Amino acid sequence: MSAKISVAILGATGSVGQRFIELLLNHPWFEVAELAASDRSAGKKYSEATNWVMQTPLPEKYSNMIVKKCETNLQSRIAFSGLDASVAGEIETAFADAGCFVISNARNHRFDADVPLMIPEVNHNHLDVVKFQNYKGGIVTNPNCSTIGLAIALKPLYDNFGLEAVNVVTMQAVSGAGYPGLPSLDIIDNVIPFIGGEEAKMETEPRKIFGSFMNNKFVDADFKISAQCNRVGVIDGHTECVQVKLKSKTSKEEIIKVWNEFKSIPQELALPFAPNPVITYFKEDKYPQPRVHRNLGNGMGVAIGRLREDSLFDYKFVILSHNTIRGAAGGTILIAELMKAQGII
Numbered sequence: 238m239s240a241k242i243s244v245a246i247l248g249a250t251g252s253v254g255q256r257f258i259e260l261l262l263n264h265p266w267f268e269v270a271e272l273a274a275s276d277r278s279a280g281k282k283y284s285e286a287t288n289w290v291m292q293t294p295l296p297e298k299y300s301n302m303i304v305k306k307c308e309t310n311l312q313s314r315i316a317f318s319g320l321d322a323s324v325a326g327e328i329e330t331a332f333a334d335a336g337c338f339v340i341s342n343a344r345n346h347r348f349d350a351d352v353p354l355m356i357p358e359v360n361h362n363h364l365d366v367v368k369f370q371n372y373k374g375g376i377v378t379n380p381n382c383s384t385i386g387l388a389i390a391l392k393p394l395y396d397n398f399g400l401e402a403v404n405v406v407t408m409q410a411v412s413g414a415g416y417p418g419l420p421s422l423d424i425i426d427n428v429i430p431f432i433g434g435e436e437a438k439m440e441t442e443p444r445k446i447f448g449s450f451m452n453n454k455f456v457d458a459d460f461k462i463s464a465q466c467n468r469v470g471v472i473d474g475h476t477e478c479v480q481v482k483l484k485s486k487t488s489k490e491e492i493i494k495v496w497n498e499f500k501s502i503p504q505e506l507a508l509p510f511a512p513n514p515v516i517t518y519f520k521e522d523k524y525p526q527p528r529v530h531r532n533l534g535n536g537m538g539v540a541i542g543r544l545r546e547d548s549l550f551d552y553k554f555v556i557l558s559h560n561t562i563r564g565a566a567g568g569t570i571l572i573a574e575l576m577k578a579q580g581i582i
């Protein structure tokens with residue numbers, strides 16, 4: 238068996254960084270060799286630099302690892318980034334210039350003209366763009382956590398019936414705000430009807446993801462999206478109420494069928510983090526729920542329920558997906574697996 242590929246985690250001490258460590262513990266292809274974060278954490282043992290909040294114990298082999306600075310002298314050629322957006326842009330560019338392949342959760346490079354905004358089940362064909370980047374290494378980005386669940390649910394509808402318009406209202410978990418995130422007195426027993434920048438991300442990212450790459454540039458898909466984003470007192474798992482207007486008429490049964498049958502390249506290649514099924518449709522009116530369904534497919538699956546006709550659009554339904562697994566670290570690991578399977582890394 239060939240040796241595992243060494244990877245670094247940038248922003249290893251944060252909410253997404255911790256999730257990377259947890260998910261990569263027994264990964265068949267990747268081995269976490271380096272942990273990096275800010276100067277506040279660099280030089281400390283990982284267990285001292287981070288406040289571990291995952292539900293599994295901090296793996297012993299990482300607790301004594303010394304956290305490094307996010308400087309380009311790291312040995313690993315692949316870096317998973319869970320960096321804060323205030324610093325991610327420059328640090329990720331420096332790593333890519335130095336020959337590293339950076340797969341990022343931060344927003345900074347998502348709309349660069351030569352950077353794919355990647356969900357492997359949805360737009361794997363955009364990955365080729367990495368070959369034309371002017372970096373010695375490369376950058377690929379993961380979309381926003383709520384965009385990912387939405388785009389996966391929309392993909393079978395887009396392919397089979399065409400999409401004209403989407404309206405989405407989110408109920409997003411507190412872990413999406415990072416660690417320590419919101420003060421408890423703001424969020425317990427409360428709903429906050431604003432998440433800075435989130436609505437703009439949800440209204441633009443899906444159009445790049447569903448768009449095409451032609452004549453050396455991304456051309457957005459032409460459907461319209463309106464989003465309203467709310468923070469709710471749930472720890473993990475984003476719920477989204479969606480209305481869609483389709484280009485061609487179809488039935489409820491046909492929609493459920495295309496969701497249940499949806500598979501893509503990650504499932505065909507049987508990539509280690511590819512969920513199968515990708516989408517699970519629940520017939521019970523009370524589902525999906527974050528506490529019950531966020532770990533479907535090891536946190537990589539998308540739960541959908543409550544499909545019904547809509548008096549303004551054609552149909553409406555509810556989506557649930559895990560924001561720090563499918564929507565962040567797990568989604569990024571799946572991108573790296575696809576890049577390896579396609580010989581890019």
Ligand code: NAP
Binds near residue numbers: 247
């Ligand atoms: P977080 O908990 O606040 O963690 C941020 C990380 O960035 C920490 O490791 C922190 O290190 C590091 N950092 C901060 N300033 C730095 C600097 N000057 N130099 C180097 N490292 C620095 O945030 P998060 O929730 O994990 O999110 C990380 C990124 O993923 C963000 O860009 C976020 O928008 C995105 N994202 C998050 C989610 C989610 O559900 N949480 C989902 C999708 C995408 P120290 O501990 O040393 O300060």
